[in-house]
Amino acid sequence: MLVQLAWRNLWRNKRRTIITLSALALGVTGIVSLQGYRESAFAQMLESITTQLVGHIQIHGRGYQEAPDIGNVVADPVTVEAVVRGVLPGVRPERRVLGAGLVGTEDTAAGALVMGVQAGQGSFTVTKGQSLTHAASAQPAGALLGVDLAAQLGVEVGGEVVLIGQAKDGSVANDRYLVVGLADAGTHELNATAVFLLLEDAQSFFGLGDGVHQLVLRLPTDDEDLSSPLAATRGALDLKALEALSWNEMLPELKNTIEIKRQGQHSIDVIVFLIVGLGVLNIMTMSVFERTREIGVMLALGTRPRRVLALIVTESMLQGVLGLAIGLALAAAILYGFGSVDLGGLASGDVMGIRFPTRVELRMPLSAAISAGVTIIVTMLVGGLLPALRAARLVPVEAMRSR
Amino acid sequence: MHRAVVAAVVALAAPLWASPAASPAPRVEVPPCPSATDAPDVARLVERTQALLQGRTSTGTMVMTITTPQWTRTLKLQTWAKGEELALLRVVEGGPRETGMMTLKRDKQLWNWLPRAARVMKLPSGMLGDSWMGSDFTNDDLVRGNSLADDFVATVKGTVDVQGKRAWQVSLVPKPSAAVVWGRVELLIDRSTCLPIEQRFFDEDDKLTRRLELSDFKRIGWRDFPTRMTIHPAEPGRQTTIVYQDIAFDIDITDDTFSLHRLQQGR
Numbered sequence: 018m019l020v021q022l023a024w025r026n027l028w029r030n031k032r033r034t035i036i037t038l039s040a041l042a043l044g045v046t047g048i049v050s051l052q053g054y055r056e057s058a059f060a061q062m063l064e065s066i067t068t069q070l071v072g073h074i075q076i077h078g079r080g081y082q083e084a085p086d087i088g089n090v091v092a093d094p095v096t097v098e099a100v101v102r103g104v105l106p107g108v109r110p111e112r113r114v115l116g117a118g119l120v121g122t123e124d125t126a127a128g129a130l131v132m133g134v135q136a137g138q139g140s141f142t143v144t145k146g147q148s149l150t151h152a153a154s155a156q157p158a159g160a161l162l163g164v165d166l167a168a169q170l171g172v173e174v175g176g177e178v179v180l181i182g183q184a185k186d187g188s189v190a191n192d193r194y195l196v197v198g199l200a201d202a203g204t205h206e207l208n209a210t211a212v213f214l215l216l217e218d219a220q221s222f223f224g225l226g227d228g229v230h231q232l233v234l235r236l237p238t239d240d241e242d243l244s245s246p247l248a249a250t251r252g253a254l255d256l257k258a259l260e261a262l263s264w265n266e267m268l269p270e271l272k273n274t275i276e277i278k279r280q281g282q283h284s285i286d287v288i289v290f291l292i293v294g295l296g297v298l299n300i301m302t303m304s305v306f307e308r309t310r311e312i313g314v315m316l317a318l319g320t321r322p323r324r325v326l327a328l329i330v331t332e333s334m335l336q337g338v339l340g341l342a343i344g345l346a347l348a349a350a351i352l353y354g355f356g357s358v359d360l361g362g363l364a365s366g367d368v369m370g371i372r373f374p375t376r377v378e379l380r381m382p383l384s385a386a387i388s389a390g391v392t393i394i395v396t397m398l399v400g401g402l403l404p405a406l407r408a409a410r411l412v413p414v415e416a417m418r419s420r
Numbered sequence: 421m422h423r424a425v426v427a428a429v430v431a432l433a434a435p436l437w438a439s440p441a442a443s444p445a446p447r448v449e450v451p452p453c454p455s456a457t458d459a460p461d462v463a464r465l466v467e468r469t470q471a472l473l474q475g476r477t478s479t480g481t482m483v484m485t486i487t488t489p490q491w492t493r494t495l496k497l498q499t500w501a502k503g504e505e506l507a508l509l510r511v512v513e514g515g516p517r518e519t520g521m522m523t524l525k526r527d528k529q530l531w532n533w534l535p536r537a538a539r540v541m542k543l544p545s546g547m548l549g550d551s552w553m554g555s556d557f558t559n560d561d562l563v564r565g566n567s568l569a570d571d572f573v574a575t576v577k578g579t580v581d582v583q584g585k586r587a588w589q590v591s592l593v594p595k596p597s598a599a600v601v602w603g604r605v606e607l608l609i610d611r612s613t614c615l616p617i618e619q620r621f622f623d624e625d626d627k628l629t630r631r632l633e634l635s636d637f638k639r640i641g642w643r644d645f646p647t648r649m650t651i652h653p654a655e656p657g658r659q660t661t662i663v664y665q666d667i668a669f670d671i672d673i674t675d676d677t678f679s680l681h682r683l684q685q686g687r
Contacts, residue, residue, distance in 0.1 A: 088490050119547060123684075126544045179537045187491045187554045188515030191534035 019324070023331040030304070037300050038340045041397075044293045045344025045389050046351065048286050052385035053352045055282055058377045059275055063241060063264075066271070069140040069203050071264045072111070072233035073243055074250055076101070079260045081230060082267060087116050088185045090228030091259060097232060104249040107237040111138045112229040114219040118182030118190070120162075120170070120212050127169055130210045131182060133219020133229075141213065146174035146198025149215045160194035161213035163202045169209065172196055180212065184224035192222055241265075290392050297400030301333055305404040312408050313416025322409035329408050333401025334394070341393045345386055352379040453614035460588060462574045468614050472643055475669030477502045481512070482664045486555045489657035495553070506678040511553075523552070524683045530559055533683050540684045549601070556630070556651040556660035560601070571598030572605065579611065582618050583635070586611045602629075613637075615644055629654050640667060 027034045067073050075082075076097060078089035091097055098110045114133030119126050132139070136149055141161070149159055160178060162170075172178055176196045184190040194214070202211040220226065236246055243263040250261040265272035305312070312325060357378045453468070454460045477500075484495045496513035507525040511518050520535035530543040548560040572592040580589045587608040594600035603624040610617050619632045630653045634646035647664040676682065 086490070119541070119544075121541050121544070123540050124542055126541055126547070128547070179534060179539045179541050181532070181534060181537075181541060183554050184515070184517075186515065187486060187488065187493045189518040189521060189534075189553055191517060191521075191537045193537040193539055 019327055019331055020335070023328055023335055026328070026332055027335060033300060033304065034336065037297065037336050038343065040293055040296055041336065041340025041393065042343035042347060044289050045341055045393060046347040048289055049345060049348035049381065049385045049389050050351045051285070052282060052388075053348060053381045054358065054377065054379060055278065056382040056385060057352075057379050059241075059278075060239065060380070060382075061377055062271075062275070063239070066264050066268065067235055070233075071267060073236040073238070074234040074247060074261055074263050075267065076232040076234065076250070076254065076259055076261050077230065079256070079258055082260065082262055085115070085230070087183065087223055087225075087230075090185075090225055090230055091232050092226070092228045094227065094229045094232055097254065097259070100253045101232075101234060101250060104253045105234065105236060105246050109235040111135060111233040111235070112216055113139075113231040113233060114214075114216060114223065114225060114228075115230045116182055116219070116223050118180050118212070120166070120178050120180050122170060122172065122176075122178060125170055126179075127166060128210060129166065129180070129212045130207065131180065131212050131214060131219060131222070133214050133216040133222075135216050139213060141200040141202045141207075141211070143198045144201050146196070148198060149213060151215065157193045157195050158215065158218045159197035160218075161198045161200045162196055163208040163211040164199045165205070165209040166211065167196070167199050174198055178212075180222065182223065184222070185228075186224055188224070190222050190224065194218075286388070286392065290396050293393075294396040294400045297333065297336070297397060298403060301329065301401050301404040302407075304332070305329060305408045308408075309411065309416050309419045312411055313413045313419070316411060317413035317417060325411075326405045326409040329405030330398065330401045333397045333405070337393050337397030341390055344389070344393075345381075349381050352381050355379055453612070455611050455614070458579060459576050462576055462590065465588070465590065465609055465614065469609070469616050472615070472645065477671055477673045478667060478669045479671060479673060480664055480667030482662050482667075484555060485661045485663075486553075487657070487659050487661075488554075493554075500673055500677050502673050502675070502678065506675070508678055508683075518553070520686070521553075522683060522686075524678060524680065526678055526680065531680060531683055533686055535686065538686060540680075556653045556658060571595055571600050574607075577606075580608065582608045583633070585617060587617060613644065615646070627654075636663070641669060643669070 076091055078091055081089045094110075094112050098112075101108055101110060112135055114131075116131045116133075118129045118131045120129035120131075121127060134149070136151060139149075143161065144164055146161075149161060152159065157177070160180075162172060162178070167173070170178065174196055177193060178196060179191065179193050181189065181191045194212075200208075200211070200213060202208050202213075214222065216229070220228065234250070236243070238246075243265070247261060247263045254261055315325060316322065357376050359376050454464070479500045480498075482497050482499065484497055486493055486495075493515070494513075495511055495518070498510045498512050499508070501507045505526065505528070509523050511521040513519060514521070517536045520533075522533040524531045524533070529545075530548075532541050532543065533539075534541060543559055549558050551557070552559050552561070571594050573595060574590055574592050577589040577591045579586055581587070587610050590607040590609060592605040592607060594602065594604075602621050603626055604622040606620040606622070607616060608618040608620075609615065615634070615637055617634055619634075620628055621630045621632075623629045630651055633650045633652070634648070635650075636646065636648035637644040638647045639645075645664070645667065647667070648661065650659055650661040652659050
């Protein structure tokens with residue numbers, strides 16, 4: 018009854034209602050699609066981080082993140098993995114060895130980041146040749162080179178490289194490897210420096226025994242907040258010997274950038290809804306003012322002020338809900354209509370050692386829809402409540418006399 | 421390695437040991453040390469020091485001890501050097517993968533023979549500033565030799581007490597045109613013997629970045645040769661010491677000793 022009445026009232030002045038709805042819908046569309054774009058980009062960044070080098074959480078020897086040292090290892094990764102699997106169901110651990118070296122041929126050499134990875138693991142794509150496998154009698158052992166590094170050294174698949182570095186005990190590590198393939202390691206920097214070896218080969222090269230430098234944990238979650246798995250991991254580890262860090266602790270600048278952009282987004286939201294809210298306040302005030310006599314009559318006929326208040330607020334809320342629905346529909350149409358955005362020149366490639374996708378797959382995040390909804394409802398409630406209170410307080414005799 | 425270390429020493433105090441390209445003939449007469457004067461002739465000091473540390477050729481055996489906070493290790497090295505341009509060092513005793521490793525200096529470039537890889541690798545010029553075999557000597561120390569010879573202006577600053585000795589403090593400032601990594605080098609020469617006992621290296625902000633101590637002088641022929649050299653880098657807990665077990669100067673060494681082809685065979 019109340020809703021019906023409010024609905025009918027709305028369409029008594031079609032033009033005004035349509036303008037209000039348009040303002041609301043456009044506001045919602047703008048904010049939700051912007052947020053949708055941004056959150057889609059963040060989600061993909063997060064995915065890049067967690068699926069590429071960094072992972073969700075890493076376990077190191079204590080102090081490694083602060084000052085990486087070839088001798089600072091997780092000495093018994095098998096046991097640590099078992100412990101971690103116990104507290105983080107569904108976790109996928111990856112063991113990694115990282116060390117600096119010099120890779121070259123007789124004539125030329127270049128600085129190398131030597132990365133020991135488990136067979137079938139490692140965040141790289143083999144672009145030529147084959148990946149690292151345990152070939153029983155392979156002598157020399159196989160290596161994958163970053164594509165740009167191979168080009169710099171003039172080495173092809175099937176060629177040979179010499180690796181030299183410093184082992185854990187300070188001695189000179191040196192060995193010869195067969196280039197079994199070339200790899201796109203994910204970033205320009207890595208492509209120009211990375212040498213991938215099988216974990217066991219890298220461990221023996223650097224004289225690490227079973228030790229690894231990084232135990233990368235990937236979790237079955239898209240959640241940005243890793244505080245509870247992190248706490249669980251830390252709780253299960255001997256923190257005198259080990260450290261556990263989440264990606265946002267290892268990449269604090271990135272986390273900050275995301276947070277700052279989000280805050281920027283929120284202030285835009287606030288401003289847009291403030292404008293919309295003031296507009297609604299103005300329109301509803303006009304609408305009530307124009308109907309002063311009518312409301313006076315209603316009150317004189319025995320309509321309770323509370324009911325008048327409810328009517329006006331309902332009118333405002335109806336517009337809010339309708340505007341929200343249209344706005345969300347439009348935003349969804351835009352986001353899914355475009356499907357993806359090519360950032361191309363805008364944000365090309367690598368940020369802080371992570372390659373981010375240049376093409377963002379757009380999705381409408383539930384959080385954006387919910388926050389827009391809540392904001393609209395609150396705005397419309399406040400925007401409608403003030404004129405509604407005025408209407409409810411009208412003295413019937415005076416109201417009926419006004420024109 | 422003796423040669424290399426001499427090269428290192430020379431690189432450190434380049435202008436003092438500056439010598440013409442032709443190696444000096446063995447010297448038997450050593451000019452008297454002007455101990456009494458506060459302002460000795462810098463050129464004469466240079467001459468003395470150079471005569472002391474350089475021979476036409478040299479070969480020797482030394483023990484290098486590298487100490488870091490994480491580990492300490494000892495390498496036994498054999499060295500050959502001829503003139504300024506040729507040097508070869510060989511790891512006689514070291515870790516299982518490095519014994520037999522050789523470094524050849526030739527034409528101002530360095531090649532390493534890597535015994536486990538059984539290959540030679542040329543050191544890229546960008547790596548010259550890196551540590552040689554994890555020690556506090558850099559590849560640059562080995563390769564540069566006397567190339568800084570003309571790059572410093574030397575002055576005697578005064579007299580200081582070092583290692584319980586009175587020493588002239590010689591300051592070496594690079595000439596503006598010189599490509600020198602150091603902002604300044606200080607050389608301390610024992611007044612009583614005219615022997616160099618310490619060098620100090622300062623970066624461009626005039627911060628002390630490493631010290632080289634020369635000690636345990638032993639009479640080898642006519643020379644008083646420092647058989648112990650210790651580098652103290654700025655990094656705490658690190659040092660590299662070289663102790664000569666034997667060294668001989670001005671013997672015959674064939675050029676073939678320094679052949680790249682030989683190095684490639686691992687011989």
